[in-house]
Amino acid sequence: MSVLSSKILNGDVRGIARAISIMENKTNRTGVSEAEELMKEIYPHTGNAWIIGITGSPGSGKSTLTDKLIEQFRTEGKKVGVIAVDPSSPFSGGAILADRIRMQRHSDDPEVYIRSLGARGALGGVSNGTRETSLILDASGKDIIIIETVGVGQSEIDIMRIADTVCVVLVPGLGDEIQIMKAGIMEIADVFVVNKADRDGADKVARETRAMLDLLKNKDWIPPVVLTIAEDGSGLPELVSKIDSHKKFMHDTEAGIERIERRLNSEVENLLLSRLVVRAWQLWGENKSNRIKDMLELKTNPYAIVDEIIKNI
Amino acid sequence: MSVLSSKILNGDVRGIARAISIMENKTNRTGVSEAEELMKEIYPHTGNAWIIGITGSPGSGKSTLTDKLIEQFRTEGKKVGVIAVDPSSPFSGGAILADRIRMQRHSDDPEVYIRSLGARGALGGVSNGTRETSLILDASGKDIIIIETVGVGQSEIDIMRIADTVCVVLVPGLGDEIQIMKAGIMEIADVFVVNKADRDGADKVARETRAMLDLLKNKDWIPPVVLTIAEDGSGLPELVSKIDSHKKFMHDTEAGIERIERRLNSEVENLLLSRLVVRAWQLWGENKSNRIKDMLELKTNPYAIVDEIIKNI
Numbered sequence: 001m002s003v004l005s006s007k008i009l010n011g012d013v014r015g016i017a018r019a020i021s022i023m024e025n026k027t028n029r030t031g032v033s034e035a036e037e038l039m040k041e042i043y044p045h046t047g048n049a050w051i052i053g054i055t056g057s058p059g060s061g062k063s064t065l066t067d068k069l070i071e072q073f074r075t076e077g078k079k080v081g082v083i084a085v086d087p088s089s090p091f092s093g094g095a096i097l098a099d100r101i102r103m104q105r106h107s108d109d110p111e112v113y114i115r116s117l118g119a120r121g122a123l124g125g126v127s128n129g130t131r132e133t134s135l136i137l138d139a140s141g142k143d144i145i146i147i148e149t150v151g152v153g154q155s156e157i158d159i160m161r162i163a164d165t166v167c168v169v170l171v172p173g174l175g176d177e178i179q180i181m182k183a184g185i186m187e188i189a190d191v192f193v194v195n196k197a198d199r200d201g202a203d204k205v206a207r208e209t210r211a212m213l214d215l216l217k218n219k220d221w222i223p224p225v226v227l228t229i230a231e232d233g234s235g236l237p238e239l240v241s242k243i244d245s246h247k248k249f250m251h252d253t254e255a256g257i258e259r260i261e262r263r264l265n266s267e268v269e270n271l272l273l274s275r276l277v278v279r280a281w282q283l284w285g286e287n288k289s290n291r292i293k294d295m296l297e298l299k300t301n302p303y304a305i306v307d308e309i310i311k312n313i
Numbered sequence: 314m315s316v317l318s319s320k321i322l323n324g325d326v327r328g329i330a331r332a333i334s335i336m337e338n339k340t341n342r343t344g345v346s347e348a349e350e351l352m353k354e355i356y357p358h359t360g361n362a363w364i365i366g367i368t369g370s371p372g373s374g375k376s377t378l379t380d381k382l383i384e385q386f387r388t389e390g391k392k393v394g395v396i397a398v399d400p401s402s403p404f405s406g407g408a409i410l411a412d413r414i415r416m417q418r419h420s421d422d423p424e425v426y427i428r429s430l431g432a433r434g435a436l437g438g439v440s441n442g443t444r445e446t447s448l449i450l451d452a453s454g455k456d457i458i459i460i461e462t463v464g465v466g467q468s469e470i471d472i473m474r475i476a477d478t479v480c481v482v483l484v485p486g487l488g489d490e491i492q493i494m495k496a497g498i499m500e501i502a503d504v505f506v507v508n509k510a511d512r513d514g515a516d517k518v519a520r521e522t523r524a525m526l527d528l529l530k531n532k533d534w535i536p537p538v539v540l541t542i543a544e545d546g547s548g549l550p551e552l553v554s555k556i557d558s559h560k561k562f563m564h565d566t567e568a569g570i571e572r573i574e575r576r577l578n579s580e581v582e583n584l585l586l587s588r589l590v591v592r593a594w595q596l597w598g599e600n601k602s603n604r605i606k607d608m609l610e611l612k613t614n615p616y617a618i619v620d621e622i623i624k625n626i
Contacts, residue, residue, distance in 0.1 A: 040617065040620075043616055044614065272597060272619050276590065280582070295577045296577070301356040302581045303349065304353065310585075
């Protein structure tokens with residue numbers, strides 16, 4: 001076992017930070033083998049942590065909710081890791097980072113580890129970097145890992161592949177039907193949180209969400225809808241209790257175990273894909289600029305080029 | 314040349330429909346080689362059509378706008394193909410299809426071809442099926458191809474890779490800052506359309522979008538902001554004229570040609586990736602259920618399995 005792996009298993013903060021940086025670089029297509037060696041070493045030491053995904057529109061109060069969840073789990077004596085996935089746009093970064101400053105009050109607590117990850121990765125980038133960071137935190141002895149991600153783009157679907165329990169945060173007055181109707185949102189939520197529940201329309205959002213859930217036939221797990229006011233902590237104990245119920249469902253029922261199997265399946269698929277991407281990029285990179293020039297001059301086309309590359313693998 | 318390729322080049326509607334179905338099946342991981350042979354044959358006959366992407370939130374009026382764009386281009390005597398990409402959620406399908414019914418009034422016009430594509434494809438699925446359909450329509454002699462896609466998930470980023478001119482449709486009263494701030498939206502738009510411009514707040518959306526655009530430094534192309542009322546056709550001639558300006562930019566400037574090169578690059582990358590994915594899925598599928606069982610029993614892990622598969626490619 002490498003020195004770095006040992007450090008992770010001992011919960012060494014600098015070791016954890018260094019390992020996560022290696023993973024981040026990996027998604028930028030460098031340092032692949034170092035990252036892989038590390039993952040192979042630590043993977044057998046994972047499986048203890050429960051991974052909670054928090055996703056929702058910008059402005060739904062995810063960071064405050066995460067902050068209060070950390071507090072709640074700490075009172076239960078649990079060790080907590082947080083991965084905050086930043087969206088890629090340079091325009092939204094600022095506001096979201098400001099929201100997250102509050103969370104930093106936990107950074108003096110040695111049993112809380114908070115890390116922001118950029119979401120700028122290429123194909124499969126977000127999901128791999130995040131998944132690997134969660135494995136590092138798991139191996140380092142955290143009991144709970146919270147992944148907070150803005151509900152835009154691919155990150156929503158990725159979080160379902162990584163998190164054990166996905167909480168989708170809704171909020172009154174943000175174009176509610178659109179939030180709920182958004183492609184796939186019903187499929188990814190294990191728990192719905194209607195946050196800012198002191199605002200007008202909160203009951204309506206909760207009611208409409210429940211009505212939508214009634215349309216789901218043959219569901220083994222009906223996602224509960226929890227009303228919270230993250231600002232003052234209202235509803236947080238109930239949220240934690242619903243997350244616990246979902247954990248029991250996943251461990252104790254056949255349907256839950258099937259879901260775990262599906263996630264293992266997609267973990268292999270994603271990993272396989274990211275390895276293939278690296279290989280494909282290498283092969284294409286070798287003679288790229290000449291080939292692009294030939295395509296512009298219509299001497300060749302992408303299909304012919306790909307045929308040639310595949311033959312050389 | 315195959316009989317099917319000849320039919321496509323002659324603009325035969327049934328041949329086109331059949332070819333697109335082959336591409337759709339391809340994204341479901343079957344029939345790969347038939348699809349590839351066809352693409353290799355028709356690719357050299359493409360490059361005439363200008364591909365316009367229309368993306369935006371549900372309810373922004375994309376379908377009505379597309380309908381009016383078809384009308385506009387038809388008065389100029391241009392042949393038009395439309396690809397309507399449906400989002401995957403079973404909850405939103407109905408409403409969106411209803412919106413699109415109006416568009417079908419053009420289906421009696423032999424120079425207009427409209428096709429809906431499902432977006433249920435797996436990794437890389439949306440972008441490949443759509444790209445290939447656009448190539449088929451291009452080869453069949455269409456002058457303009459409009460790709461309409463809901464601005465959720467990966468489809469937004471995919472459209473940038475496929476369309477020559479991307480129009481992002483905004484609308485007053487849909488949580489405007491969020492629409493504009495959404496990760497990456499500034500990067501993908503070539504033209505901003507503020508639709509339903511007779512509604513309160515349209516000027517505000519336009520102003521804020523322009524203000525946001527002012528923040529872009531060193532841009533070779535500053536996306537224009539066009540106000541439209543798709544319902545009655547207001548602003549449509551200006552929209553078409555801005556699309557034309559963008560086309561000129563792409564053809565006549567070094568910056569435009571660089572963008573075309575980048576798109577050729579990502580076309581090769583995507584194609585290469587989808588070919589590798591097919592092979593990897595085959596290898597993983599062979600002994601999948603036993604391997605998942607072993608993972609559940611902690612006898613192995615995804616990293617070890619992927620290593621093994623990669624060795625066998």
